[in-house]
Amino acid sequence: MISRDEALARARDWAAAGRPGGTPDVELYEFDLGWVASRTEPQPTDPTRPPASTGSPTLVVDRRTGEVSQWPSLSAPDIAARYAAHRAAEGRFPDDVRQVLEQAGWYPGRDVRAAVDHWLSRFAAELDGLDCPPTARAALDEFGGLRLPQFGLYDDSTGGVNLGGGFTSHLHPTQGGVTTEAARVFAEEHDNPVFPIGNNEDGPAEIVVDADGRVFMLHWADDFYLGPDIDTALVNLVRGGRLPEADDLEW
Structure with a gap:
């Protein structure tokens, strides 16, 4: 079991990876199984110009194990719900098959x-x-x-x-x-x-x-x-x- 401070430290390490300069600010969203972390992007100097990029991945830090996993650019509550479904489905498929399914686009709770x-x-x-x-x-x-x-x-x-x-x-x-x-x-x-x-x-x-x-x-x-x-x-x-x-x- 890790603390919020430990989760924040891991999230900051993730946010800083591959980025020059200081450590970016990170926002944490807490839920039952851990924290959803996202980078806090600086405000543009010229709001009339389009941003250099849109959307960025998010991170989940597991409360029990401290394991980190990267997730797509969705709202923190959506990521928390997906992560809960992901954990609930553990053991449903063997690891080799689950990896193939996830690479193909499947995730627990998928509905098309x-x-x-x-x-x-x-x-x-x-x-x-x-x-x-x-x-x-x-x-x-x-x-x-x-x-x-x-x-x-x-x-x-x-x-x-x-x-x-x-x-x-x-x-x-x-x-x-x-x-x-x-x-x-x-x-x-x-x-x-x-x-x-x-x-x-x-x-x-x-x-x-x-x-x-x-x-x-x-x-x-x-x-x-x-x-x-x-x-x-x-x-x-x-x-x-x-x-x-x-x-x-x-x-």
Whole structure:
């Protein structure tokens, strides 16, 4: 547990990094989990001229650990809310997968429902006859629009796996359109309606979810089971590897 004075000292070190001259002034916003710090920019000498720059990153100093992390240029209450959600979601995804998700633009509490509404309206004709269950809508609202690279196979030259060495997944809304033929065939064969939530470059293949939250990848070679929920499916999509066939499930 650190004090406010300790948090202020760390924030001042951060604010001064890479800047000539004296230590800039820093404002602290206190909340339950720590402090949000932002630089106090000097008033312009000529208010009629535009500022040299607009917006600057902010810092969060964790009250319990003293750990510092940089955040975008948002209001202090917004950053505090995001940080609280970030901490609450710890353990939801493995570290390697969470890093990929965050680099793609995901964060706890992410909500792109407006974009999803537009996508559903734009492709209403293509999606006609397919019900969008709450499980699919929740997945789209939180993860829609993300482009998720996949780790490739083990690389002897690097002694590890390379991100981007596998097949990338794109979650709707995407830049392209939407195909539903495989989803309709799958629903008929298994008497289990599904709704498209994305695609994978292997094949390419459709990523679909059913009313129970189970996620499948419909590939031209076979239909594969990605997991019982969207979180498990995302882990499997990012990490890659062998997947069980949908036919092996007990329906």
